[in-house]
Amino acid sequence: MYCNNCGRHIPKDSKYCRxxxxxxxxxxxxxxxxxxxxxxxxxxxxxxxxxxDTIFSxxxxxxxxxxxxxxxxxxxxxxxxxxxLYTFLSIISPFLYYFSFESLWQRTxxxxxxxxxxxDQSGEVPTTKQIFLRTLSRFVPFEAFSFFGKxxxxxxDKWSGTRVIxxx
Numbered sequence: 001m002y003c004n005n006c007g008r009h010i011p012k013d014s015k016y017c018r019x020x021x022x023x024x025x026x027x028x029x030x031x032x033x034x035x036x037x038x039x040x041x042x043x044x045x046x047x048x049x050x051x052x053d054t055i056f057s058x059x060x061x062x063x064x065x066x067x068x069x070x071x072x073x074x075x076x077x078x079x080x081x082x083x084x085l086y087t088f089l090s091i092i093s094p095f096l097y098y099f100s101f102e103s104l105w106q107r108t109x110x111x112x113x114x115x116x117x118x119x120d121q122s123g124e125v126p127t128t129k130q131i132f133l134r135t136l137s138r139f140v141p142f143e144a145f146s147f148f149g150k151x152x153x154x155x156x157d158k159w160s161g162t163r164v165i166x167x168x
Contacts, residue, residue: 039123039165041116043152046164050144052110053098061093091139098135103128117167126162134160 010017041049068089072078101108106118106125118134120126126134137143137156147154157163 040152041114041164041166043147045114045116045166046147046152046154048114049108049110049116049164052113053108056109057094057097060097061090064093064096065089095135095139098138099131102126102134103131111164115167116164118162119165121161121163123163123165126160130160130162134162 016023065086098108102118105112107116111117118126118131120130134156137159140155143155147157153163
């Protein structure tokens with residue numbers, strides 16, 4: 001059983017809570033649980049995630065391009081002067097940043113710092129398909145501003161069926 005007053009686990013035959021002293025009539029069988037909606041990350045955390053992830057993804061692009069360039073030189077190829085390749089790398093690198101981190105660990109480095117995590121709408125680990133849709137929808141123009149409303153759930157959350165929640 002759990003105490004309704006303090007929420008701690010107590011033996012079933014207890015007459016009083018040994019932690020807060022409440023009487024037996026104050027007990028219930030279920031622990032106090034936060035509602036899922038109360039765990040949704042607020043707009044200020046989402047803004048911090050956006051700023052930090054932008055910085056980290058640029059670093060990721062730089063490191064990815066550097067390693068790619070070094071590998072080409074090491075293998076004896078000349079660095080291409082075609083701007084299309086660099087445009088492709090600048091698009092695919094942020095995609096790989098978000099997709100790899102969120103599919104492997106449910107969080108990016110920014111979410112690690114702000115103590116948030118990506119879950120599906122029921123609070124479980126999101127599927128690879130959901131992470132793929134979430135990452136792809138980040139490239140929609142003005143999507144970054146979509147979570148500044150009353151309810152801080154962006155388009156990439158809605159379209160993929162995911163949420164960003166606070167973790168302790």
